[in-house]
Amino acid sequence: MIQKTTLDNGARILTEVVDGMYSASIGIWVDVGSKDESELTNGVSHCLEHMLFKGTKKRTANDIATEIEDVGGSLGAATGKENTCFYGRVIGDQCHVAIDMLLDMLVDARLDKDDLDLEREVILEEIKMYEDDAEDVSHETLIEGIWPKHPLSRPITGTVETVNGITSEMLRHHVDRFYRPENIVVSIAGKFDEPGILAQLSEGLGKLKRGEPKPLIPGPTMEPFILIKDKEHVEQAHTVIATAGVSITDPKRYAAAILDLALGGNMSSRLFQEVREKRGLVYTINTYRESHATSGLFGVYAASRPKNVQQVLELTMEEFRKIKADGLTEQEITRAKTQLKSELLLGLESMRYRTSRNAYSELYYGRQLEAEEIVKEIDAVTSAEITKIANEILHGDMLSMVVVGPKKELKKEYALAC
Numbered sequence: 176m177i178q179k180t181t182l183d184n185g186a187r188i189l190t191e192v193v194d195g196m197y198s199a200s201i202g203i204w205v206d207v208g209s210k211d212e213s214e215l216t217n218g219v220s221h222c223l224e225h226m227l228f229k230g231t232k233k234r235t236a237n238d239i240a241t242e243i244e245d246v247g248g249s250l251g252a253a254t255g256k257e258n259t260c261f262y263g264r265v266i267g268d269q270c271h272v273a274i275d276m277l278l279d280m281l282v283d284a285r286l287d288k289d290d291l292d293l294e295r296e297v298i299l300e301e302i303k304m305y306e307d308d309a310e311d312v313s314h315e316t317l318i319e320g321i322w323p324k325h326p327l328s329r330p331i332t333g334t335v336e337t338v339n340g341i342t343s344e345m346l347r348h349h350v351d352r353f354y355r356p357e358n359i360v361v362s363i364a365g366k367f368d369e370p371g372i373l374a375q376l377s378e379g380l381g382k383l384k385r386g387e388p389k390p391l392i393p394g395p396t397m398e399p400f401i402l403i404k405d406k407e408h409v410e411q412a413h414t415v416i417a418t419a420g421v422s423i424t425d426p427k428r429y430a431a432a433i434l435d436l437a438l439g440g441n442m443s444s445r446l447f448q449e450v451r452e453k454r455g456l457v458y459t460i461n462t463y464r465e466s467h468a469t470s471g472l473f474g475v476y477a478a479s480r481p482k483n484v485q486q487v488l489e490l491t492m493e494e495f496r497k498i499k500a501d502g503l504t505e506q507e508i509t510r511a512k513t514q515l516k517s518e519l520l521l522g523l524e525s526m527r528y529r530t531s532r533n534a535y536s537e538l539y540y541g542r543q544l545e546a547e548e549i550v551k552e553i554d555a556v557t558s559a560e561i562t563k564i565a566n567e568i569l570h571g572d573m574l575s576m577v578v579v580g581p582k583k584e585l586k587k588e589y590a591l592a593c
Contacts, residue, residue, distance in 0.1 A: 177533055177543050180373055185357035186380040188373060189533045189543075191364040193526065199270040199365035200526035202262040203277055204534045206360070207353035208255045209333075210326045210392060210467075215340065218333015219349050221254040222291075222298060222341050227261065227280040228252070229290040234279060236290075246272050254331050257467055258538060264527065267366030271375055278379040281354065288343045295338060302332050309406050310478065313413040313579040316404055318472075321417055321575045325395035327467060355386035360537050364529035394422075394469030399575045401589065405582035412481040412580030416491065416591065418573045420464055420471030421564075423539050428466065429515070429553050430560045431473060431568075435462045436511040437503050438494065439475055443510065445494045446475065454490070456483045468539060473568055481584035488576075488589055495569045495593035502562035515553050519546055569593055 180188040208220050228250075230236045243250050248265030250273065261281065263273035305311040315330055322328040332338070361376055397419050421431050439446035439462030450460050460477040477487050503511075522528040523546065536544045574591045 178369070179537070179543075180377070182356065182377060182381050184381060184383055184385055185355075186359045186383065187361070187537060188376050188380075189360065189362040189537060190367075190369050190373065191362075191529055191533060192367065192369050193365050193529070196366040196526060197266055198264055198526055199267045199273075199363060199367040200262070200264050200530045201270065201273050201277065202260050202362045202527075202530040202534055203281060204360045204362070204538060205259045205261075205281075205354055206257070206358040206389070206538060207349075208257045208259055209329055209331045210256045211353065211389065212326060212329065214329070215337065216345060216349075217329045217337040218298070218331075219341055219345055220259055221332050222294070222338065223346050223349055224252045224254045224259055224261075225294050225298060226286055226291060226346060227284045229287070229294060230285045231279045231283045232285060233283070234276070239276060239280070243273060243276060248273055250276065256327055256331060260531075260534075262527070262530070268368075270363070270365075270367040270372055274372060274375055274379070278376075282379070282383065284350070286343050286346045286350075291341070291343055291346070295341065298332060298338050299335060302330075302335060302338070305330075305332065309409045309411070309413045309579045310476070312404070312406060313415040313476070313577050316402065316579065317415050317417055317474075317575060317577040320400045320402060320577070321397055321472070322395035322470075323398055326392060327395055327470065352386065353389070356380060356383040357385055358389065359383075360534050362530040362534040362537075364533065365526040392469075394467075397573070397575075399573055401576045401591070402578075403582060403585055403587065403589075404577060404579045406579050407581060409580055410480075411478045412484045412578055412585060413476070413478050414484055414487065414576065414578045415474060415476045416488075416574055416576045417472045417474035418568045418570070418575070420473035420568065421466060422469055422471050423466040423535075424468070425466075425471070427560070427564050430556050430564045431464060432515055433503070433508060433511040433553075433556055434498070434561050434565055435464050435473070436514055437507040438462045438498065440511075441514065445498075446491060449494065450477065450487055450490050454486075456487055456490075460487070481580050484578060484580075484585065485589060488591065492571075492591065492593040495565075498565045499562070499569055499593070502558050502565070505558070508556075508558060508561065512553050512556070516550050519549055
């Protein structure tokens with residue numbers, strides 16, 4: 176059973192004791208990400224995530240690394256477009272150790288200038304790593320073009336220019352502005368002393384003072400485009416197509432998920448079978464969904480030899496047309512529903528999954544979505560609803576595309592007609 180505790184200052188704590196576990200998974204979510212940055216401060220959320228591991232007033236970076244490993248645990252963090260998470264995993268009776276460290280990092284980080292100068296170089300190497308990956312480049316280029324000038328279009332890491340401009344003062348301002356109790360959700364699942372952990376968190380988070388409400392950021396306006404981007408020294412063309420998807424709370428999200436799985440989400444999907452298995456044109460082809468609070472994307476990614484891009488596109492558009500005209504078969508729908516339900520239920524065997532699921536339910540829905548409720552909603556999706564959403568989003572005039580590869584081997588233009 177999930178217990179929710181809301182402190183007087185607005186911080187929320189979700190605890191779920193799971194019998195039969197050895198471990199406890201802890202996550203502290205801060206409701207701030209790259210979407211909350213300006214053009215000049217792009218990358219500050221991600222940089223701050225790194226800097227919290229560089230030391231506090233009572234722990235050095237080495238102390239943080241060794242102290243958690245001394246109890247057989249691990250710590251990590253991740254920055255997204257809409258939130259930042261700091262997490263840990265330990266044997267249950269060491270849960271208090273991980274929480275003490277995470278709270279220390281969250282409320283008492285040193286944010287030293289010399290540490291920042293060093294970590295800046297690490298982040299710049301991370302940016303270079305992504306720039307070396309043609310798949311990453313294709314996705315980032317598409318998002319930047321499809322949502323022009325909207326905060327969601329900016330890279331989570333920031334750019335070389337913005338990262339070089341980040342200062343300790345900017346990091347402190349970011350903490351003061353966003354690392355406030357009303358923006359914090361703590362989620363714990365597994366084996367742990369629930370009363371003791373609640374007391375520890377209440378004391379640690381209860382000292383924080385509320386801040387100003389976050390400004391509401393409207394959803395982006397989508398602007399379809401096609402771009403051929405040259406990247407030397409790669410053998411494949413990386414093609415990514417996208418159209419408007421659904422938000423994370425949209426009632427049509429389960430219909431979109433079924434469409435995703437049947438079209439390109441697994442080995443039995445239409446695109447995998449038609450493009451890879453029957454014709455051998457790709458090694459990788461898949462559909463994907465990206466959902467945020469106010470918007471979303473639905474797309475296809477494929478990696479092929481440059482000479483095969485046009486054929487891959489034609490086959491993809493043909494599958495779009497078939498689904499819009501005829502929908503999915505009952506077998507495809509049943510299989511996709513079973514996969515969605517299995518993913519949910521099998522995920523519950525992971526304590527990390529439980530902490531994330533509980534936190535996102537709180538952040539986006541303000542309540543816990545029970546597994547039984549989700550299963551019921553998945554089962555309720557009809558064939559007509561899937562066909563309807565396919566026709567709503569798979570329009571030729573709504574599609575955007577980026578092809579990244581050796582330009583001399585690519586066509587000057589490609590058409591998307593479905």
